[in-house]
Amino acid sequence: MNQYPKGKLIAVGGAEDKGTDLEKGEIRRNNLNFFELGILRRIVEEAGGKESRIEVVTTASMIPDEVGENYLRTFGKIGCTNVGVMRIRDRGDAQRQEYLDRLLNCRAVMFSGGNQLRLSATFGGTQFLNILHKRYQNEDFIIAGTSAGAMAMSQTMIYEGNAAQAHLKGEVKMTSGLGFVDNVIIDSHFEKRGRFGRLAQAIAGNPSCIGLGLGEDTGMLITNGNEMEAIGSGLVLILDGHDIGHSNIADIPEGCPISIENLKVHLCEKGNGYLVRERTFMMEAREGALVKKQVEVE
Numbered sequence: 001m002n003q004y005p006k007g008k009l010i011a012v013g014g015a016e017d018k019g020t021d022l023e024k025g026e027i028r029r030n031n032l033n034f035f036e037l038g039i040l041r042r043i044v045e046e047a048g049g050k051e052s053r054i055e056v057v058t059t060a061s062m063i064p065d066e067v068g069e070n071y072l073r074t075f076g077k078i079g080c081t082n083v084g085v086m087r088i089r090d091r092g093d094a095q096r097q098e099y100l101d102r103l104l105n106c107r108a109v110m111f112s113g114g115n116q117l118r119l120s121a122t123f124g125g126t127q128f129l130n131i132l133h134k135r136y137q138n139e140d141f142i143i144a145g146t147s148a149g150a151m152a153m154s155q156t157m158i159y160e161g162n163a164a165q166a167h168l169k170g171e172v173k174m175t176s177g178l179g180f181v182d183n184v185i186i187d188s189h190f191e192k193r194g195r196f197g198r199l200a201q202a203i204a205g206n207p208s209c210i211g212l213g214l215g216e217d218t219g220m221l222i223t224n225g226n227e228m229e230a231i232g233s234g235l236v237l238i239l240d241g242h243d244i245g246h247s248n249i250a251d252i253p254e255g256c257p258i259s260i261e262n263l264k265v266h267l268c269e270k271g272n273g274y275l276v277r278e279r280t281f282m283m284e285a286r287e288g289a290l291v292k293k294q295v296e297v298e
Helices: 037-046 064-076 096-106 115-121 129-137 196-204
Strands: 006-010 053-055 083-086 108-111 142-146 157-160 173-176 184-187 211-216 217-224 229-232 234-240 264-268 274-277 279-287 289-294
Touching: 006 157, 006 211, 037 064, 037 108, 037 142, 037 229, 053 064, 064 083, 083 096, 083 217, 096 129, 115 129, 115 157, 115 173, 129 173, 142 173, 157 184, 157 196, 184 196, 196 234, 211 217, 229 279, 264 274
Parallel strands: 006 142, 053 083, 053 108, 108 142, 184 211
Antiparallel strands: 006 217, 157 173, 211 234, 217 229, 229 274, 234 264, 274 279, 279 289
């Protein structure tokens, strides 16, 4: 695999709607915006404009028809109608030639929210995922995802973890994701659901990774597999475990509180950037090329 993929990732934290729980497949209002329209416009822009073909994958959701209709309606609000919904429910569906052909003929794929374990279990090892990887690596191709669809983008993925118990070893469950980006672990709905502790535990156990905590109505655009730009109206937290000193996570029994020294935290608003390999915070990001104004966070 080449060092720098030609495609881009857009990971979105989810919707700021207290009446909705996409991870449980619950939608309690009819006209749900899955994320702010500004983020949606950025996805369409990166995909080449309103005429570009975009495919929505609703595999993560337990209510795929309703979720699919909401996506079509939301894209339609900004004049983007060349959108299809892939109703892939199992590994057999993921191998269907119809979906493989559609995947080869679109400019962007958008993974909906729901249960991220459904994504890794459905697509892992399939031709569908192989095509996604090849197009992302070799073409100007966009892979976007919200909530569970964002969390599944990374090689190492959180699939379970009660926020209230996340300070206890073993409460955060990890597995392999779809593998579009290395050395990053993504969590969504970060602020409203109080998930700092579970991402901190994930990074304590995987200190070579950067933790990306996406707030509601907020996302990260990842270019070259390395350059990150915060988009949307909310907050992104970046957790860096590279300089962790003391950590007890390897030695304590499960169920005991974890202890971590010198976990770095960066807070990003719209327009801020971050370089994953260099572990460098940037004040500004412009058109995927980050302006190198390093801010020291002690």
